[in-house]
Amino acid sequence: MSDLIFGISVGIMHLPQGMAYALLAWLPPVFGLYTSLYPTLICFFFGTSRHISIGTFAVLSIMVGSVTERLAPDVDFLKLNGTNVTAEVDVAARNSYRVQVAAATTLLCGLIQVLLGVVKFGLVGTYLSEPLVRACTTAAALHDVVAQLKSIFGVSPARFNGLLSLVYTHLPTLVASLVSLVLQIAAKELNPFLSPRLPVPIPVELITIMAATLISNCGHLNRNYSIQVVGEIPSGRQHLGRCK
Template identity: 60%
Template structure:
């Protein structure tokens, strides 16, 4: 039951957080599959849920957008304007994300070997809470452009969050009303049902899977209501299964582009440290609550192997998720077998039913990201 509950959460969160990483939603599903299986073998925490996470996704997205901006993939340029070759851009961003992920995983493995886990002693609870709160603000602001259907300029450096918010406010007259309506409806439903889950959590055998319900409802409404053709609502589009050769065999892993290592080495180290800090903080919390110990150095190695192996299968950097871990623990999960069951659900989605979500509006992912913070 715990694995099924977490697997249902993996689907919307994986696809939503992939957008934060400036990747196609399907890569969030891949990142919810392979790393989970690796952590099942090497991890020491019984309750945390490995997979996509908002903070890491934003860090990956900042790198992919910096090294592969839209301006580098313009075609049919006339008078300074043109169209973006989306397929070529997205393919290169995947290469960047995979190289970043593998390098971050290598850093984590090396740090685990040299017993760097002692640093967890200096990660105080106020520090972790402050960082999480700051990241939540970044996630919410980053999703406003999707909620209103506008395209603000990209800002970097100090106060970039404020500049982005000001630019979004400037563009509010250009709001796409259909996308705003869809996002408001999704937000309202998510908030109401999550409050119901919180109020009746002791009476419900498992939380109402509202994320999955919203995905199904939004997909059906968009497909049969013609929202994509009549109102030009941006949808997920094709969910390819190019990592699958057949139902019985997986495509061999592909080595990342090593020439990109020099450009992402600093970002990879930052991702490695932040990912580990989040992972060990949650692991220690659940271990203290349930009376067992987690090995801080082994957690570094386990997370590093999850990222390294995942990078070879077109996954991007992962760490533990607070919301999924809480569900895994509250629904009775006591070992990482729950994680294996959740990964099976993701695998079935990629293999068999992924194509059914092609008409899912992307704006619903923004609602998921906002609510999860």
């Protein structure tokens, strides 16, 4: 029963997490759902460990995003707007090419990992010192936090001009982010004290996501306060287009 509850909880949490990590990779959110589903099915049939975690990962998403953003920047997909002769980004073409870049990067990394496994390159890991491993883990965590600051503060990568342009921050997005962080940190601190009296820990992450979704939908935060939301998620498998 505990494994069943754990699987359902992780599955529910993996839906919004996968979409969020897809945004870190500069891809449409729906592809985060694909990444959350297909690797798990493959590991179910071919995996050798029941403890390994399969699915989206923040650090890898950021690393893939650095490649997609560099090889498919917005400036390469500008088109003229006929109404006022200004340039706007062709979002459909940009996203299609970024998905192709991410897929090619993933396939190449997979082939490299298979090759390293064939030559037993994992033996090198036994010679890495514990301080080095801790330093790499800490650096990855810091990199993960810094990469998400633009979403927490509601800062656009585009440049702004005018007064205090260097510290431009979208206050409604910042307030929503801070409230979510405070609630999650408070619940994490309270769970150890309340765990003897509760049958299961408080699922604060799930509660936060559900509450934020309801508040955003009922309060029309995107329309009234310009807080960015994921938007519509298309159903079915999306066509990637022909690779260039």
